[in-house]
Amino acid sequence: MKITITKIAEIVGVSKATVSRAINGSGYVSPQTKEKVLQVVKEYDYVPDSKAINLSKRKTATIGLVLPSTSGPFYGEVMRGVEVVLTPERYFILLMTFNVMEDPEKVRKRYISLVREKRVDGIIIFDPEADEETAKKVAKLNFPCVYIGKNFNNINVDTVSVDNFSGSYMMMDHLIKVHKYKRIAFLNGPEDSFDSIERFRGYRYALEEYGIGFDPKLVRFGDFTRKSGREICREFLESHVDVIFAANDEMALGVIEEMQKHNLVAGREMAVVGFDDAMWSQFIQPPLTTVHQPMYSIGKLAARMILERINTSDSHKEVMKTLLHTKLIVRNSCGCK
Numbered sequence: 449m450k451i452t453i454t455k456i457a458e459i460v461g462v463s464k465a466t467v468s469r470a471i472n473g474s475g476y477v478s479p480q481t482k483e484k485v486l487q488v489v490k491e492y493d494y495v496p497d498s499k500a501i502n503l504s505k506r507k508t509a510t511i512g513l514v515l516p517s518t519s520g521p522f523y524g525e526v527m528r529g530v531e532v533v534l535t536p537e538r539y540f541i542l543l544m545t546f547n548v549m550e551d552p553e554k555v556r557k558r559y560i561s562l563v564r565e566k567r568v569d570g571i572i573i574f575d576p577e578a579d580e581e582t583a584k585k586v587a588k589l590n591f592p593c594v595y596i597g598k599n600f601n602n603i604n605v606d607t608v609s610v611d612n613f614s615g616s617y618m619m620m621d622h623l624i625k626v627h628k629y630k631r632i633a634f635l636n637g638p639e640d641s642f643d644s645i646e647r648f649r650g651y652r653y654a655l656e657e658y659g660i661g662f663d664p665k666l667v668r669f670g671d672f673t674r675k676s677g678r679e680i681c682r683e684f685l686e687s688h689v690d691v692i693f694a695a696n697d698e699m700a701l702g703v704i705e706e707m708q709k710h711n712l713v714a715g716r717e718m719a720v721v722g723f724d725d726a727m728w729s730q731f732i733q734p735p736l737t738t739v740h741q742p743m744y745s746i747g748k749l750a751a752r753m754i755l756e757r758i759n760t761s762d763s764h765k766e767v768m769k770t771l772l773h774t775k776l777i778v779r780n781s782c783g784c785k
Contacts, residue, residue, distance in 0.1 A: 451492035460484045510540040511754060512571035514559045517545060521697070521726035522743050523574075526596065529747020530572060537755060542568055556582045563591045570754040572596060576641040592757040594750045598642040599769055606757060606768040608750045612643055612723075615739040615774030616650025619693060619721055622737075622776060624658050627783050629690040629719065633666045635680055635703065637695045644669075647695045647723060670699050677702020685710065691719035691782070697726040697738055704732065704781070714781040721782050725775075735779035742772050 453471075457464045462481060470477045470485040471494075477485070488494070511534055515523050527543075534541060544562070546555045556578070562568055563586060570592030575582075578598060586593050587605045599609040623629045634651045637644035648667070655662050666689060670676030677699035684692055685707075694700035700722030704714045714720040715734050722729065725740035753768050778784050 451488075451494045456485060456488050456492075456494065459488050507569050508540075508567065509538060510542050510568045511751075512542045512544060512559065512562050512568040512573075514544045514546075514571065514573040514575060516547075516574065516576060521728065522724055525727075525743035526574065526747040526750075529744040529749075530751045531747075533748050533751035533755070539569075539755075552577060560585060560589075563589050563593065566591075570594075570758050572750045572754055576643055577638065578642075592754055594753045594757070594768075596746060596750050599771065601769070604767050606753050608746055608753065608770045608772070610643075610741045610746070610772050611774055612646035612741075613650045613653075615723065615741065615776075616647040616693075616695075617654050618650075618774070618776040619723070619737075619739055620651055620654030622778065623691055623693070623719070623721070623782065624654065624660070627691070627719065630660055631663075631666065631687075631689045631691075632660075633668070633684045633687065633689040633692045635677065635684075635692055635694040635699050636667060636669050637672045637699075639669055641672075644695055651693065670695075672696050672698055674698050674702035674705065678706040681706035685712075685718075689718065691721065694720065694722045697722035697724040697729050697736060700736055700738070700781075701732065704736075715783045719782045725777050729777075730779065734781045737779045737782035737784065738777050740775040740777050745772060 453464050453467050457467045460467065460481070462485070466477055466481065467485050470482045471489065513527070513530055515526070517523050530541065544559060555575070559571065559573060563571055572594045574596040576597050578595065580600065580603060583595060583600045583603045583605050587603050594606045594608060596608050599607045620632070623632055634648065636648050652662060666687065668680045668683065670680055672695070677694060681692065681703040692703050694703055700720055703720050707714055707718065707720070712718060713734070720736070722736050722738040724743070725738045729736040729738050749770055753770070
């Protein structure tokens with residue numbers, strides 16, 4: 449027989465409210481009555497109906513997670529970080545992915561509708577090309593939300609971002625100071641991506657600091673995929689550059705694959721470096737020099753922030769802005785032994 453609160457109340461001879469208080473510890477119940485209720489709960493192996501609890505609290509027990517993709521090491525690590533925090537708290541994750549080729553307006557309407565219709569209790573958004581207008585719309589809804597990637601410093605929305613500028617600068621500093629490279633090609637991601645903009649800014653700043661003239665012919669835009677790395681590598685091979693600095697590891701891998709087709713070894717005939725420190729980057733040949741960004745920690749922090757925002761009763765709590773540091777990882781593909 450499926451036991452219910454109503455049935456427990458009949459057996460013990462008390463009201464349903466008393467049974468609820470005894471089980472949840474949400475109000476006073478005499479020790480004798482509480483003992484009787486808990487004895488029946490144990491005897492019949494009573495389990496509360498999670499759906500009913502969520503409805504009574506007007507909660508969905510679900511957090512929305514918006515990602516550009518589920519493929520590639522970056523997004524997988526972010527997801528893993530989110531899951532390790534939310535799963536023990538008994539939250540489900542509603543995953544919404546979108547293709548970078550989709551109309552950005554349609555993408556943003558989709559995740560804003562999740563918020564407006566309150567189909568989730570909170571939402572974590574990684575939309576690399578999100579503009580301030582979209583972030584303002586989300587902020588005005590006064591709903592638990594964390595943006596990953598972009599800091600939106602002047603907007604009241606919680607964010608977790610990475611210091612892309614410093615990471616890119618550290619890589620350039622190593623290439624110029626240690627290896628004396630001057631013809632440094634930059635294989636960037638999509639032009640509107642915040643990550644692309646910040647990494648390019650670090651590249652350009654380092655050139656200026658070391659007095660190396662900026663050559664726009666040495667900059668190309670890809671889409672963060674291996675395919676674009678292979679395709680653009682062919683152009684750079686004809687330019688006789690010293691090194692290709694790819695704005696992510698996936699494109700760097702594409703560059704190395706294309707070089708291998710021409711019997712060229714990264715770090716010998718031409719250096720290749722990346723950004724992300726994907727799990728596989730240390731195992732390829734040659735091992736990839738790259739910039740480590742804490743992908744797993746990004747997911748964990750975003751999940752903790754969304755829970756804190758959901759659980760706080762103060763709607764005017766100060767906005768949370770977290771900036772994570774990057775680290776230069778030197779291996780062999782840059783020319784280091």
